[in-house]
Amino acid sequence: MSAPVLALDIGGTKLAAGIVSPAGDLLASRVDDTHPAWSPAEVIEQLFELSEAALAEAAQEWRDLPAVGLSFGGPVDFPARRTLTCHHLHGWEGLPLAELVEERAGLPVVMDNDANAAALGETVFGAARGFDHVLYLTVSTGIGAGLLLNGHLHRGANSLAGELGHTLVVPDGPACTCGRNGCLEAVASGPAIARQAKAALDQGEASLLQSLPRDQLTAKQVAENAHADPLSARIMARAGEYLGVAIAAAVNLVNPDIVVIGGGLSQAGESLLQPLRDSVARRAVPESVRDLRIVAGALGADSALLGAAALALRRGPGREGTT
Amino acid sequence: MSAPVLALDIGGTKLAAGIVSPAGDLLASRVDDTHPAWSPAEVIEQLFELSEAALAEAAQEWRDLPAVGLSFGGPVDFPARRTLTCHHLHGWEGLPLAELVEERAGLPVVMDNDANAAALGETVFGAARGFDHVLYLTVSTGIGAGLLLNGHLHRGANSLAGELGHTLVVPDGPACTCGRNGCLEAVASGPAIARQAKAALDQGEASLLQSLPRDQLTAKQVAENAHADPLSARIMARAGEYLGVAIAAAVNLVNPDIVVIGGGLSQAGESLLQPLRDSVARRAVPESVRDLRIVAGALGADSALLGAAALALRRGPGREGTT
Numbered sequence: 001m002s003a004p005v006l007a008l009d010i011g012g013t014k015l016a017a018g019i020v021s022p023a024g025d026l027l028a029s030r031v032d033d034t035h036p037a038w039s040p041a042e043v044i045e046q047l048f049e050l051s052e053a054a055l056a057e058a059a060q061e062w063r064d065l066p067a068v069g070l071s072f073g074g075p076v077d078f079p080a081r082r083t084l085t086c087h088h089l090h091g092w093e094g095l096p097l098a099e100l101v102e103e104r105a106g107l108p109v110v111m112d113n114d115a116n117a118a119a120l121g122e123t124v125f126g127a128a129r130g131f132d133h134v135l136y137l138t139v140s141t142g143i144g145a146g147l148l149l150n151g152h153l154h155r156g157a158n159s160l161a162g163e164l165g166h167t168l169v170v171p172d173g174p175a176c177t178c179g180r181n182g183c184l185e186a187v188a189s190g191p192a193i194a195r196q197a198k199a200a201l202d203q204g205e206a207s208l209l210q211s212l213p214r215d216q217l218t219a220k221q222v223a224e225n226a227h228a229d230p231l232s233a234r235i236m237a238r239a240g241e242y243l244g245v246a247i248a249a250a251v252n253l254v255n256p257d258i259v260v261i262g263g264g265l266s267q268a269g270e271s272l273l274q275p276l277r278d279s280v281a282r283r284a285v286p287e288s289v290r291d292l293r294i295v296a297g298a299l300g301a302d303s304a305l306l307g308a309a310a311l312a313l314r315r316g317p318g319r320e321g322t323t
Numbered sequence: 324m325s326a327p328v329l330a331l332d333i334g335g336t337k338l339a340a341g342i343v344s345p346a347g348d349l350l351a352s353r354v355d356d357t358h359p360a361w362s363p364a365e366v367i368e369q370l371f372e373l374s375e376a377a378l379a380e381a382a383q384e385w386r387d388l389p390a391v392g393l394s395f396g397g398p399v400d401f402p403a404r405r406t407l408t409c410h411h412l413h414g415w416e417g418l419p420l421a422e423l424v425e426e427r428a429g430l431p432v433v434m435d436n437d438a439n440a441a442a443l444g445e446t447v448f449g450a451a452r453g454f455d456h457v458l459y460l461t462v463s464t465g466i467g468a469g470l471l472l473n474g475h476l477h478r479g480a481n482s483l484a485g486e487l488g489h490t491l492v493v494p495d496g497p498a499c500t501c502g503r504n505g506c507l508e509a510v511a512s513g514p515a516i517a518r519q520a521k522a523a524l525d526q527g528e529a530s531l532l533q534s535l536p537r538d539q540l541t542a543k544q545v546a547e548n549a550h551a552d553p554l555s556a557r558i559m560a561r562a563g564e565y566l567g568v569a570i571a572a573a574v575n576l577v578n579p580d581i582v583v584i585g586g587g588l589s590q591a592g593e594s595l596l597q598p599l600r601d602s603v604a605r606r607a608v609p610e611s612v613r614d615l616r617i618v619a620g621a622l623g624a625d626s627a628l629l630g631a632a633a634l635a636l637r638r639g640p641g642r643e644g645t646t
Binding site: 075084132133145147149150154155156157158159160161162163164166167168171178180245246248249250252253254255256257282283284285287288290291292 | 398407455456468470472473477478479480481482483484485486487489490491494501503568569571572573575576577578579580605606607608610611613614615
């Protein structure tokens, strides 16, 4: 396949459309905020406006596109081609989204959740290129994972594989958004990191973070200060330690070649990755860790969009498309 | 394939050879103890004696056999067709076992570790028949797992997938044979259960187990008394709880259709399985648990032997054979 594809990304807070070459070059793209009050129809409408603009910039016509790839920021029933729910927007329960976009575009659409899309994107175009067995984690507002085994996305019995964010890592730990306690997401996600920093500052700990407005403190700020601020470094290290607990269990179970850490928090770099690697090395079976690579993602904020493109480029029976 | 195959099982304490029909019927079998002092050559010699006897009983000739399946009680480098080590016997490091048996038998041999073999056996002939995504656990002296995804064994980057026994479940918990602390195997294997029972009896807890010789107390005795003895029931329930912690993490990650519990401890039945199910339900993502089955294995002590047969019956490129 030599023609570029259209890639669409419906996230919790933003929409994106991109024209992507088979080599993974983003030829043109448009991004916009979503509005929490928008209906699915309004989101789709806005996505097509972004698509038109991106197509125009890339000097492409709808009729030249072989397919559309679509990343959705919530769980997806892959064989049914429906969204299951969205944690940030309303009206997406059981929506036949792939079909709706397909009808509107007049092109075949392949849809998956954003963690799977990003995992595929990093494998086809990014940090995990050339590896057969890939565990991808996105560490951001939430924590999710995508698993490529023998080069193909593993989706599982209910298209729910990759729910690593709700692995128990701290027995009787902090409350999670899912209603349970001590989930990885409750101790190592962006909001958890920001909360831990705020709590330490409230207790009067000395820190460079003391100069920042405490009620708007973000994990990004903690990550940015980790190279110089001991409190920030300690909080990032603890998040890495917890991520390592869940990753070690996953490494023991599936024995991947490589673990790729994506999502906003991956920009923290070694302040997160080194404690994470140490934690995995202490906890996973030594023979499974010996040749294991643990790296930051290479595609940054475009991972899901480029992964959506990869879904479209690799579509077909037994590949990443409809089966 | 309509002819029966020869199945071989090299365990830590016993050897077995069986003639197995394509439908999974064990037409004839021979079992013997291994001797810790035996060299690999002596083990192979004894395996062939058992094979001759089983062939004679089933009225089969070597030349009628299409293939041999071999289950090994330790890690195996699957593509290299070598054993990596054996925790119970000496001289198996890097041994080209499949080739040695192949030369001796004059037949193609497919070899895998016992947890993978048993997982395949339960999927082809046992409790997981008809399911695409299967997590199999053997709970015995050790704890191991085998994973079938989309109907095929998932072996991973170093043929080490399934090391669920060394998942951390009790931070700073009891020492494990692997040198770390708090692994699942250190708190829920047969020896761990026997140790917990002995410790409780040493502290004077009232129990039906008080009448048994305390130094030879086995997990089997604890399991057998669990229906009537509160201490035994509590210990089995705790083992189920811990198993559930590791299984929940695995369920979140790979979203299987069914979890099959095999190995000696699975004979404890509901005294182990019900607390295990409750533990998984409390800890895994609700949508991944809703349709999940958690059952005891159907093949009992023959699971690895029948799985070895399934390896031979399903051999070939891209299946369970050499790839």
